[in-house]
Amino acid sequence: AQRVTQPEKLLSVFKGAPVELKCNYSYSGSPELFWYVQYSRQRLQLLLRHISRESIKGFTADLNKGETSFHLKKPFAQEEDSAMYYCAPGTGRRALTFGSGTRLQVQP
Amino acid sequence: EPEVTQTPSHQVTQMGQEVILRCVPISNHLYFYWYRQILGQKVEFLVSFYNNEISEKSEIFDDQFSVERPDGSNFTLKIRSTKLEDSAMYFCASKGDGGGTGELFFGEGSRLTVL
Numbered sequence: 452a453q454r455v456t457q458p459e460k461l462l463s464v465f466k467g468a469p470v471e472l473k474c475n476y477s478y479s480g481s482p483e484l485f486w487y488v489q490y491s492r493q494r495l496q497l498l499l500r501h502i503s504r505e506s507i508k509g510f511t512a513d514l515n516k517g518e519t520s521f522h523l524k525k526p527f528a529q530e531e532d533s534a535m536y537y538c539a540p541g542t543g544r545r546a547l548t549f550g551s552g553t554r555l556q557v558q559p
Numbered sequence: 560e561p562e563v564t565q566t567p568s569h570q571v572t573q574m575g576q577e578v579i580l581r582c583v584p585i586s587n588h589l590y591f592y593w594y595r596q597i598l599g600q601k602v603e604f605l606v607s608f609y610n611n612e613i614s615e616k617s618e619i620f621d622d623q624f625s626v627e628r629p630d631g632s633n634f635t636l637k638i639r640s641t642k643l644e645d646s647a648m649y650f651c652a653s654k655g656d657g658g659g660t661g662e663l664f665f666g667e668g669s670r671l672t673v674l
Binding site for chain 1: 563590592594600601602603604607609614615650652662663665666667668
């Protein structure tokens with residue numbers, strides 16, 4: 452069965468501090484990995500996906516197949532990064548499986 | 560920029576009543592999904608729909624639930640006889656990608672409160 456673990460419900464950091472949101476997954480096959488973000492009062496939206504290997508809003512995520520992890524990182528957090536972050540693996544046409552989410556609070 | 564739209568934004572209903580939640584996916588998309596999020600819990604997959612039929616569903620999606628694409632633009636979720644535990648935020652999503660996983664585009668959600 453597919454499983455996604457985001458161990459931290461809440462991560463609180465000060466502005467300018469590094470951030471790492473953890474994600475571990477258990478998934479059959481070779482899934483594609485995504486991070487979705489939900490800012491206050493906004494819809495869920497894609498932040499980044501592992502195959503594009505790009506940095507979005509300063510965030511990066513490296514897929515580690517050996518550890519089955521896809522941690523999200525940013526070297527210097529900004530207040531506008533405060534949001535709910537969801538890790539989600541998926542394959543082909545199958546629906547994405549979302550983790551329980553991590554609330555990131557960036558304090559001034 | 561095209562968006563997924565959902566109505567109503569909030570619905571309050573009595574237990575046992577039927578509810579229909581409506582979604583208008585992005586117009587050239589092919590894959591449609593419903594997810595739900597009970598307050599304080601994670602986003603859970605309900606059902607996916609492709610080529611006018613259900614392609615995948617979770618164990619949450621029992622006989623009380625049904626989906627329909629009645630007119631080529633709307634995508635509806637019906638709950639036949641609501642229970643208290645159906646109270647949640649329901650998200651519709653669509654995807655255009657024909658093959659790979661692709662990006663899911665979400666609506667803003669419909670909050671259902673069952674009394």
